[in-house]
Amino acid sequence: MKLRTRNVVMLTTAAALLMSLAAGCTNGGNGGEGTTAPTNATNENVSEEKAYYDMYDAVTDSSELPDWTGKQLKLKIWYAHGTGDAKRPVPTEDIVSPEIKRVTGIEIDKDGSFDNGGQAIDVKLGMINAASDWPELAFVTDSGMGSLKDMFAAGKAYDLTEAIEKYAPNLQKRLNFETFPYVKRFSTNNDQDGSIYSFPTQMGDPDRSLKIMDPSFVTPNALEGTDQFIWVRDDLLKKLYPEAKTQDEIDALFVEKGGKFSREDIYDVPVETTEDFTKLLYDMQQLIKTENITENGKPVEVSYAFGGQDNWxxxxxxxxxxxxxxxxxxxxxxxxxETQQIEFMFKQPFFKNIVQDFNKLVRDKVMDPNSLVENNAMHLEKINNGQYAVAYLYDQPDENVMKAAGKSYRYRKVFLDSPVNTAKFISPMGGVKNNIGVVIFKDSVKEEDLPQVVRFLDYMVSEIGEKMYTWGPKSAGLFDEVDGKRVFKDKELEDAMVYNKDNGKSLHYNLANTRLASTNVYGGGWPYYPTYMWGGSNVSPFYSYERVLSPSEARNFFDPGNLPNNSYSDLGIPINNDMQIWNFFGVVPESDQFWKGRDAFEKALTKTLAARDDAHFEELWKQFSEIAEKNGGNEDLRKKIDDYFKLANKDQLDALK
Incomplete structure (x- = not known):
């Protein structure tokens, strides 16, 4: 992996947060309440038997590894992605967490772990620091790493460079920094000071990742196109467009046609333009009103303007x-x-017009005005009760909840039958990187316990670990194995882990599957554990199973990306440095400063959706623009980002014309 030696960094006290963080530092990590140890225990396995971390080449299954007899650690985890998520699915027969504890001596604290609780990461970080109540670990995204820059500089988190070199052979084998340079950029916070501040987990884009590691790899996976889509209640859609298929009909057609959909199959709803889309929404509103459609006595709305998290x-x-x-x-x-440069979309007239159009939908109650003040838990309750006819983003309603409630309808995808604007916008394909990095805090993890924690993370990214949380340990008896081929004994579990049927069976055992709507961020149940790759690697059931055609896969293949030469891989433009703002954290310091004001930025932007009329919208938009400018979203920052983008992508600029 060729890890760099830690640099000696001269810290300044210019930033107030930096001073505050530094003041709270402990000497070498005195340990928090979450770290416990039995009397006379050490941080190493005291058994004379060979340690589990020395046996990866000698076993084929986690159940063959010995019991841990060293110190027991109970770790609180801060899930710092987004603003938090009210889902928190809970397994009923967890076979993963006990195996993790048996092998590594690590238990994740279910009651003590937490997410951002509706706050932006910067706000939550300030709360944690003010209370001096640091968890042992944090699961952080690439954008979140920028928010932790001052904390890293203040020495609150471990530099993992040497620990990874000594205690993480599986990471070095399966997520090599030489092979995946973007993983290194993430882990070093864009080379903040040469230190590795996060342990890479959940590698993204599995098809591309596996192809990079093995050029002979051929994916069995469905492909995505460059366009977004909406989820629509199929019973109501059918009333507006009789020719539209229900999800059950889509599933049956998938099997009938041998796993292929035609263009006509996918674009069966005659919605082509923005005007057609708007008409669909207003027609849906009229339908709901005319037929007085309710769910359990509660009103059904067309859609929403806010999901209780942020504006994304x-x-x-x-x-x-x-x-x-x-x-x-x-x-x-x-x-x-058109301008041949990086732009701030929030400053563009076309974006303002879109937001103003959405504000009109709120005023007309096509987008539920109440959604602007509801939290994520209230939002999910409405989604899963069928109270929104149209949903989007990751808000695919939980079919298990709906089925248990006796709902006869389902939600299906609807695409606009018109090309995206490639004259003005690009579909970038930046380098493959991990989705989540694990930060280890010095205040709560003693230095003597660091090897045990890093070895636990390394176990979780190992082939043995991945097989454990995607198949279950052999000792759990979930599968039969003949000549190296594994087959699940339970057909429902096979449906969940191989064919991505969201039937609750994978969650029942706490097995990891991020391809399911109910567990799509972390893969398993609360408290979430680290995994090697989003969607699983070639040792997971999804890739290694001898598969047959299943209707449960229809949803994934029902996408124009599966039409010839129409996938994101076909249409995307490879670039070295992606264009999203978080790719400039560290290398353009002003972008970090701008991001620190995101909470105020997002709240001011949300307010514009609640404007009473056009004049009020203009007033609120002016306030939002002033906040964005005050936070540093100005021409100076835009130009510095653009300069770095063009330098990093100098060999790809012709492809962007």
């Missing part, structure tokens, strides 16, 4: 569908082919 779903997903922008562009930064 509405203004970076639905807005792209509405504005015919390909995936990859968002309301922070995008590359404009």
């Amino acid at each position: 779903g509405t203004l970076a997903v639905l807005s792209n569908l509405y504005g015919r922008m390909p995936k990859g562009s968002n309301y922070f930064t995008y590359f404009d082919k």
Whole structure:
């Protein structure tokens, strides 16, 4: 892996947060309440038997590894992604967590672990620091790493460079920094000071990742296109468009046609333009009103403007569908082919017009005005009760909840039958990287316990570990194995882990499957554990099973990306440095400063959706623009980002014209 030696860093006290963080530092990690140890225990396995971390080449299954007899650690984890998620699915017969504890001596604290609780990561970080109540670990995304820059500089987190070199052979084998340079950029926070501040987990884009590691790899996976889509209640859609298929009909057609959909199959709803899309929404509103459609006595709304988290779903997903922008562009930064430079989308007249159109939908109660003040738990309750006819982003209603409630309808995808605007926008394909990095805090993890924690993380990214949480340990008896081929004994579990049927069976055992709507962020149940790859690698059931055609896969293949020469891989433009603002954290310091004000930025943007009339919208938009400018979203920052983007992608600039 060729890890760099830690640099000696001279810290300044210019930033107030940095001073505050430094003041709370402990000497070498005195240990928090979450770290416990039996009397006379050490941080190593005291058994004379060979340690589990020395046996990876000698076993084929986690159940063959010995019991841990050293110190027992109970770790609180801060899940720092987004603003948090009210889902928190809970397994009923967890076979994964006990095996992790048996092998590594590590238990994740179910009651003590937490997420951002509706706050932006910067706000939550300030709360944690003010209370001096640090967890042992944090699961952080690449954008979140930028928010922790001052904390890293203050020495609150371990530099993992030497620990990974000594205690993480599986990481070095399966997520090699030489093979995946973007993983190194993530882990070093864009080479903040040469230190590795996060342990890489959940490698993204499994098909591309596996192809990089093995050029002979051929994916069995469905492909995605460059366009977004919406989820629509199929019973109501059928009333508006009799020719539209229900999800059950889509499933049956998938099997009938041998796993292939035609263009006519996918675009069976005659919605082509933005105007057609708007008409669908207003027609849906009229239908609901005319037929007095309710769910359990509660009103059914057409859609929503806010999901109780942030604006991403509405203004970076639905807005792209509405504005015919390909995936990859968002309301922070995008590359404009017309101006040939990075632009702030939130400053563009076209984006303002989209937001104003959505505000009109709120005023007309097509988008539920109440959604703007509801939290994520209330939002999910409505989604899963069928109270929204149209959903988007990751808000695919939980079919298990709906089935248990006796719902006879399902939600299906609807695409706009018109090309995205490639004259103005690009579909970037940056380097493959991991989705989540694990940060280890010094205040709560003693230095003597660091090897045990890193070895636990290394176990979780190993082939043995991945087989354990995607198949279950052999001792759990979930599968038969003949000549190296594993087959699940339970057909429902096979459906869940191989064919991605969201039937609750994988969650029942706490097996990891991020391809299911109910567990799509972390893969398993609460408290979430680290995994090697989003969607699983070639040792997971999804890739290694001898598969047969299953209707449960129809949803994934029902995407124009599976039409000839129409996938994101076919249409995307490879670039070295992606255009999203978080790819400039560290290398453009002003972008870090701008991101620290995201909470105020997002709240001001949300307010514009609640404007009473056009004049009020203009007033609120002016306030939002002033906050964005005050936070550093100005021409100076835009130019510095653009300069770095063009330097990093100097060999790809012709492809962006």
